[in-house]
Amino acid sequence: MALSPLNQRRWRNFRRNGRAFWSLIIFSVLFGVSLFAEFIANDKPILVKYRGEFYTPVFNFYAETEFGGDFQTEAIYRDPEVQCLIDSGGLDQCFDDPEGIIEEIQQGTFQAEGFERGWAIWPPIPYSFNTSVDRPGAAPLPPNGQNLLGTDDTKRDVLARVIYGFRLSILFTLIVTGAASLIGVFAGAIQGFFGGWLDLIFQRIIEIWSATPSLYVIIIMFAVLGRSFWLLVILMILFSWTGLVGVVRAEFLRARNLEYVRAARALGVGNMTIMFRHMLPNAMVATLTFMPFIVTGTIGGLASLDFLGFGLPSSAPSLGELTLQAKQNLQAPWLAFTAFFTFAIMLSLLVFIFEGVRDAFDPRKTFS
DSSP: OOOOOOHHHHHHHHOOOHHHHHHHHHHHHHHHHHHHHHHBBBBSSSSETTEEEEEEEETTTGGGGGGOOSSSSBTTSSSHHHHHHHHHOOOGGGOHHHHHHHHHHHHHOOOOOOOOEEEEEEEEEETTTTBBBOOOOSSOOOOOSSSSTTTTTTTTHHHHHHHHHHHHHHHHHHHHHHHHHHHHHHHHHHHHHHOOHHHHHHHHHHHHHSSSOHHHHHHHHHHHHHOOHHHHHHHHHHHGGGHHHHHHHHHHHHHHTSSSHHHHHHHHOOHHHHHIIIIHHHHHHHHHEEEHHHHHHHHHHHHHHHHOOOSSOTTOOHHHHHHHHHHHOTTTTTHHHHHHHHHHHHHHHHHHHHHHHHHOTTOOOOOO
């Protein structure tokens, strides 16, 4: 669908803002890569061929018995016995000397009756966010060829946790920011357009709600209901929507007596049409100006709660939990550097993008 002339001008303005445009490209690449985290960092193969059939462990559960093993539990694909069973087609010799048989298969010298070679395609990083790394030494372990960013204090690969944690933080931020913005814009528009007692009552409610200590409420709710991703999303939305109300309310209070609004009323245009079709686009610059603060505040809020131990479940890949580990393990500077640069890059890119969007919607802004 073709863009309108107004939106074409906005897109041209955004593209001419080099910092915002390249930030959008870099962020899109990073976020796009993180969306396929299971194919990049995982302790399960992407694709397995066993006895002429194909299996996709990334998507499906397969018991060890599927590959000739003894247990009904999910196959541990990094176990030498399971790897030998896959490579050899399920031969019983794998239970005696799996590593020796794997070496012979790789060298092409293995011969046995019923032997049908299989194979597995592994992700580039053979660890998920909760996989324990098999490396000698006391955790946290420094970076090397096996773990490019080292391990944390429970021997989990830091790079894998950063990839999963980046995706989780961005998805959490997009959901909270989108929902909170819709609620805040609607509430501010209603207040500013109608004014009077409605505005007065809403303002008192918002003042009381804004004064509520959100951190304590979240901690109490988690203690009662348990920690979960969607509960945290709902609680963050409940305490984030007030951020845009004041900005949108002020813009609607200013615009409701302008000539084009009076003309629309005189023509019999409905209130909702006037508010969201005619007035809201003129209030978008002020709204988008405040948007980076909501985005960074949401990411900071999630990281703070995880840092304090009251955020996402302990099993979740959390950048805030990585920051806590950096504080507790000062002898492992790679943890601190990883956490700092991850947050710095993520927040900088988002702020630059939203600044470009804000300037693109501002008719007074042009770029050469």
